[in-house]
Each structure stands twice: as structure tokens, then as C-alpha cells.
């Protein structure tokens with residue numbers, strides 16, 4: 812079983828109320844092989860919401876208290892991001908997920924790259940808070956960019 816980012820499955824849970832609809836992710840859900848989660852909503856943030864970025868490090872650093880997550884108005888939303896990561900982990904463990912396919916570059920879900928905390932579109936290597944927590948618990952995390960595009964039968 813896999814976890815997938817809910818926004819990749821067409822849920823309008825992104826900060827701007829948008830969604831993405833990745834066909835291969837939808838196919839996994841249709842086949843009963845994946846469960847969608849949105850850590851930011853599960854952590855208590857509203858939709859729509861202001862965009863947020865990690866300041867001073869990566870998701871690993873946030874887990875260890877060395878970095879914070881801040882939105883574009885300067886509000887500290889670290890607690891909500893940590894809560895959402897814990898909820899996503901709980902769901903992963905509940906369904907026996909061994910893998911997660913999450914939205915690249917998100918401060919929660921990014922697995923190889925995130926934004927640098929300046930809200931200027933600069934990408935840096937690193938992972939989001941949820942991706943980091945899942946990996947700490949032995950779950951393999953990749954992104955939609957690793958999936959071949961295909962259409963499901965359902």
C-alpha cells in the first residue's frame with residue numbers, strides 16, 4: 812500500500828485551492844493500492860491558505876527543532892506542519908503503507924527539492940516535513956515526477 816498526496820488525486824487542497832490530477836496517482840487509488848492524504852489540512856490549516864516555506868533548513872531540521880515553517884505573512888505554522896506530518900504517519904501505519912508518492916517541492920510533501928524560504932521561487936535540495944518524518948519511520952518517499960503517466964481502468 813502507498814500514501815499519495817491528495818492534491819495529486821484531484822483534491823482541491825492546495826494552498827490556492829488548486830489541484831493537480833495525476834493520472835497514474837488516480838489509477839493507484841482506483842486499484843485500491845493507494846490512500847490520499849493532505850498533511851497541511853490534517854494539521855489544521857485552512858484551504859485556501861497562504862503559501863508557506865521552510866526557513867533555515869529542511870524538513871529534517873524542522874523535526875529536530877532547528878528550522879521553522881513560516882507563511883508569506885510571517886506567521887509561524889511549524890506546529891501545524893508537524894501535526895500534519897504526524898497524522899500522515901499515523902495513516903501510513905494504519906494502512907500498512909511502505910511507500911509514499913508525494914508532491915514535489917511542497918514544504919510538507921517535497922521529497923527531493925523544496926523552496927529556500929525566501930518566497931522567491933528558488934529551489935534547494937531537501938525534503939518537506941512529512942516526507943522527512945515518513946522516511947524516519949522506514950517509508951520510502953518519492954514524488955509524482957518518478958511516476959510514468961498512465962491511465963487507470965476505473
Ligand code: SF4
Nearest residue numbers: 816818825849914917
Ligand atoms: S502538497 Fe501535500 S500538503 Fe500540499 S496540498 Fe498537496 S497533499 Fe496537501
